[in-house]
Amino acid sequence: MRSTPPAVSPSDPLPEGRLEPGLYIVAGPIGNLEDLSPRAARFLRQADLVACEDTRVTAKLLRAAGSDRPMLAYHDHSPAEVEEKLLARMAHAAVALVSDAGTPLVSDPGMELVRAARDRGIAVTTAPGPSAAIAALSISGLPSDRFLFAGFLPAKAAARDKAIAGLAGVPATLIFYESGPRLAATLVALARAFGPRQAAVARELTKRHEEYVGGALDELAARFAGEEPKGEIVLLVGPPAAEVSSAEALDQALKAALQTLPAGKAAASVAAALGVPRGEVYARALELKGGQ
Known part of the structure; x- marks a missing residue:
């Protein structure tokens, strides 16, 4: 009886000089x-x-x-x-x-x-x-059990602030890619929306001029003010403080969103980010807006 040859797994090495289509x-x-x-x-x-x-x-x-x-x-x-x-x-x-x-x-x-x-x-x-995102996370000392890779933020300020507002209540370390000319403005926007969260800027990872700077967002915003660092940049932001309650996290996210969005759009953005019913978020947005 003729035996069937074993199938080749993608992880099995193939002879040098040959790859399957x-x-x-x-x-x-x-x-x-x-x-x-x-x-x-x-x-x-x-x-x-x-x-x-x-x-x-x-x-x-x-x-x-x-x-x-x-x-x-x-x-x-x-x-x-x-x-x-x-x-x-x-x-x-x-x-x-x-x-x-x-x-x-x-x-x-x-x-x-x-x-x-x-x-x-x-x-x-x-x-x-x-991967630059994972490499930066591994040396940051920020929580790594839960993280969200958010890529590049939008270039225009209004769209950038809207995207940041939608991430305010996410209970995870946030990872962004950023360019040197935009870094300072992005740090200011993040500090304004998130407050003094712990964060880090990792630049030129694995290269000769590798740089890592950690600290609170407002400290990093001051550190890079007026600078346009060269090279590839990964920006990490720690999650909201563990002691912040869900209600407080909702308020924090809404306050950040209401800086740039009307109540309806702010509620929709935050509701999607936090997984909270939109009607509940909208009602709270009106309360916050009325108290301003």
Whole structure:
């Protein structure tokens, strides 16, 4: 009786020089090339094509991995034809997806490509690795049992303040990405909405000029006032104090939201963030507004 050969799991190593057709999500370093995992490097050597945001940046990564694979630019502004070309290629070849730094799809393009690949029955495999958000959280000393990655806040002040107001009562450490020119204004807005919560600014993680500054939000706002620090920045904000009751957390979130929004919209935003019935939140918003 002939035995059936064992199936190959995506986690099982394949012979050097060969990858099964499909999409491979490959996490690269966030700064230090020594953080490229052996498995990620192997995927980059074995892939038939590497899809990337910037071919100039990825060329350095491929050299570090010992890879000479061809590249194709794929980013937020790529036409639909590029995605279709990648999907067609995956049907019979291995396509690796990388970002300029860290794990693809974390504030980077790729979600639509992964979704389309899965819809077509194409195998999707990950070589997990560095993420600036998790790296910053791990060295912050802020609560890490519960956290929310909020990505980049909106660029315009009104939209930024609205987004911050919606996060005021979330009982978790908040993680944002931010740019140097916007950091000071964002810290001021967060301090105004959240009060003196503990927070941290982590910059250029794993690189030569890595910097970590922790403290209360108002202290950080003063520290970075007038500055435009260079490099990649992760901004973390601790959760509301544990002793704050749910009613107090609701009031804190509403007061922050009412600074920039009418009562109805403020109530809707806070209700969604805290999971509280909208009618109850709206009634409290009117009470607070009437007492001002």
